[in-house]
C-alpha cells in the first residue's frame with residue numbers, strides 16, 4: 327500500500343498478535359482461553375461503540391481543523407447503523423437498554439477524542455484511521471463469529487455499507503494520503519506513535535463483549 331496510509335497500516339499490523347493476523351501480526355501471545363461473548367456483553371459493546379463513532383463523526387462535522395472536512399460523509403459512518411442494531415437486539419432478545427456509564431470505555435474514549443480533535447490533529451487522525459479501518463477488517467471477522475454464535479447468523483447493519491466497502495476505503499485512503507502530504511516528517515512520526523493507544527482504547531471496548 328502506497329503513501330502514508332501504507333506506513334500507518336504497517337505499524338498497525340505489527341501490533342496485531344499472530345493469532346489475530348497470522349500473515350502480518352508481529353506479537354507472539356499465548357492462545358487466549360475460550361472466547362465467550364454474551365448477548366448482553368455484545369449489546370454493551372455496540373452501545374459503547376456508538377458513543378465513540380458519534381464522537382468521531384461529530385468532531386469531523388465540526389471540523390475544528392478545516393482538513394477534517396475531507397472525512398465528512400465518506401460512507402464509513404456507523405452511528406446511525408449502530409442505533410438500529412441496538413434497537414433490534416433489545417427488541418429481538420428482550421434485553422434492557424444498555425447503560426453507557428460516564429467512566430466506561432466508550433465515554434472515556436469519546437472524551438479523549440474530542441480533546442485530540444481540537445489539540446492534536448495527527449493523533450486524532452491516527453485514531454480515526456485505526457478505528458474505522460479495524461472495523462472493516464478484524465471487526466467484521468468478530469462480527470461474523472458473534473453472529474454465528476449468538477444471533478442465528480444475522481448480519482447487523484453495523485457491518486453493511488451503502489456501496490462497495492473496498493471502494494469507500496480506497497477513497498478514504500486517498501484522502502489520508504493527501505492530508506499527510508502537508509505534514510512534516512516529525513508530524514507523520516508523531517501520528518504513527520499514537521497507534522498503540524488506538525489499539526489500547528479499542529481493546530477496552532472489545533472487552534465488553536465477554537462481560
Ligand code: HEM
Nearest residue numbers: 335338346347455456457459460463464467524525528529
Ligand atoms: C481480535 C481483534 C482483531 C483481529 C482478529 C484483527 C484482524 C485483522 C486482520 C486479519 C487484518 C488484515 C486484513 C487484510 O488486509 O487482509 C487486520 C487489519 C487491520 N487491523 Fe485488525 N484485528 C483486530 C484488532 C484490531 C484493532 C484493535 C485495531 C486498532 C484499533 C486494528 C487495526 C487494523 C488496521 C488499521 C488494519 C488495516 C486495514 C486495512 O488495510 O484496510 N485491528 N486486522
